Amino acid sequence: MSPTPSRVELWPLTLADQDEFCSLVRASTELHAPWMQLPTTSGEFQDWMRRFSDGTSLGFLIRVQETGAAAGMVNINSIIRGRYQGASLGYAAFVPSAGRGYMTEGLTVALRHAFNDLRLHRLEANIQPANKASSALVQRLGFRYEGLSPAYLYIDGAWRDHERWSITTPLPWTPDPSLPRV
Numbered sequence: 629m630s631p632t633p634s635r636v637e638l639w640p641l642t643l644a645d646q647d648e649f650c651s652l653v654r655a656s657t658e659l660h661a662p663w664m665q666l667p668t669t670s671g672e673f674q675d676w677m678r679r680f681s682d683g684t685s686l687g688f689l690i691r692v693q694e695t696g697a698a699a700g701m702v703n704i705n706s707i708i709r710g711r712y713q714g715a716s717l718g719y720a721a722f723v724p725s726a727g728r729g730y731m732t733e734g735l736t737v738a739l740r741h742a743f744n745d746l747r748l749h750r751l752e753a754n755i756q757p758a759n760k761a762s763s764a765l766v767q768r769l770g771f772r773y774e775g776l777s778p779a780y781l782y783i784d785g786a787w788r789d790h791e792r793w794s795i796t797t798p799l800p801w802t803p804d805p806s807l808p809r810v
């Protein structure tokens with residue numbers, strides 16, 4: 629069965645996206661606080677982009693195909709191979725495109741890329757219990773709740789408890805060659 633057509637596509641984030649990215653983040657301060665801190669200045673953006681330099685984390689803009697507008701961002705972070713073959717997702721919508729289903733579609737494309745092209749087996753999303761928009765988003769995508777991780781990530785000046793949500797690859801799946809055979 630062919631996948632449902634999507635209104636969005638993923639664009640790898642590059643240094644050339646700096647001004648657009650920072651101004652969208654500045655416009656989205658109220659939406660992102662207190663859940664997510666993203667770069668708003670040239671220096672912060674360049675520091676942030678270093679995380680993508682060794683291939684263990686990948687950053688994308690979610691662009692609306694019809695207009696080219698960046699509706700949000702998604703990172704496939706901390707890719708671990710070997711017997712794990714997993715990564716964790718980071719994501720945020722940008723005002724004024726939030727609440728229109730673009731993030732649901734963008735993360736659907738990100739899941740497909742992670743499972744079919746990167747051949748990952750597992751994706752996690754770690755979400756603070758009060759972040760209802762984020763847990764609603766991953767539930768729409770079929771993630772399952774696995775449990776509470778106390779003091780899991782340092783966010784907004786403190787170690788915050790997070791709910792761990794995950795999804796594993798649909799079958800049939802072709803493993804990455806780095807997966808041990810037995």
Ligand SMILES: CC(C)(COP(=O)(O)OP(=O)(O)OC[C@H]1O[C@@H](n2cnc3c(N)ncnc32)[C@H](O)[C@@H]1OP(=O)(O)O)[C@@H](O)C(=O)NCCC(=O)NCCS
Nearest residue numbers: 660663664719720721726727728729730731732755761762
């Ligand atoms: C979490 C976050 C990314 C969710 O973004 P979002 O804009 O709600 O997600 P979507 O674009 O998929 O929009 C979903 C909403 O659009 C509505 N919608 C409208 N048209 C739609 C369509 N064609 N398809 C699907 N949903 C549609 C849905 O009903 C839903 O609204 P609801 O929440 O009132 O039910 C956003 O709230 C955000 O950026 N939060 C701050 C950063 C953050 O928390 N990141 C995650 C840290 S763990």
